[in-house]
Amino acid sequence: MKFNRNGDIRVDVLINELTPLRAKLADKSASLLTLAGLGYTLYDTARTAGADWIMWLAAFAVPLAFYPLTKWSMRQQFKRQQRVRFTKEQFQMGSWPFAKRFDRQLDHSFTLPPHDKREDEKESIQMEVLRGRQRGKLVQPEKYYGKSFHLVFEHLGERFDITEIYGEREAKRALDRLKSIDQVIDSITGSGSGTPLSPENEWFVIAGDLPPNKEE
Template sequence: MLEVFRQGPQTEVSQTTEGLQFCVKAKYLSPQAADDADSMGIACAFAAVIGSGFLGYQMGELNLLVGGLFAGGVFGRPLMQMSFRESAAKTATVYFTEKAIYLERKKGQLRLDRNHRHRFVMYEHPQAVIERDKIEIAKAKGKTNWVRYYSDSFVVALEYLGQRYNIAEVMNRHDAEMIIARFNLCDEYLDDLANSRKTNPLNPQDEWHDPAGGLPH
């Protein structure tokens, strides 16, 4: 079973008072966080270039320090943005037991009975259409310096008895699909486990059935 969890979202397996438990810790980057991280990278790169000019002026010469700072600002922006994106990533934690699903929320855990109707789904981000329209307008004007944030982002959610519980805003369809697949795998495995216990006897006495008309014990 553990082989299945080697790739994709981090998944821990343990035993609790409610039986077998899966803890899925899905790391993801939201489109807003990615946008903010990229803006921070641009700001830092710009500051490095300006800082190198100011430092060179104060020192009255161009040396390795000034040159390195300038080069970092000019060529280091992608690395800065990547670093900021990595630090901006969040983790969605969901617990699965044979009896319940636990969603980690800001105000604590939300417990939902697994016996009730539910399913994990992904919706297109509500700002996806707006961003696509803006990109089309930019293309029509001949602009090429745009980045997709929301148009390839999805909201991973749990639908439970007609209610929708948003779990994560995920930038990148593949990442969202990986999270959904892991949630469904854990959920379906526990369903199969519960069904097998209903059909398979737990002890020798469960295999014995009194004949019709037999004497009571």
């Protein structure tokens, strides 16, 4: 939380999460790297004179054992960053020169609807599973959009997407963070109905009332 030269509050937030498309690309990249590693270890073992069954077992097992770590690492690398900024008067999405600014004094909220492509993916997976059964294969495609959400800023009833987030826990964490910051700024500046941070913030001054006492 920062204050500019005029004493106005400013909070910059960096949302660093996977989108469903980036999660899918990260997993495919991890699979390709694992296959490449497996191919290398098998090739290297084949060139080793006197390779026994333990070496061949290791050649298979080591790349596969490292797959979960490779997958996690690739997902970290593929995360997308989205910046937002809060001030007393404005909420800003993105960075210059593509930033969008909205008046925070007007009616607004943060929501988390399911991803728009969730149903399309569901139908696609059902068809893929059906084709697999017809070929006598067990197919279990990974759900990406089915586990994803839109982080949305609603302003005067209009929807503005901040970012897409893969993972319910990650999406709710981002939503709670933005809501909390929004409420705290309202509480500090008295510009909204956020949770009071001190007794004097609980006063609602009307005509003829004395302002709340403040300690010197």
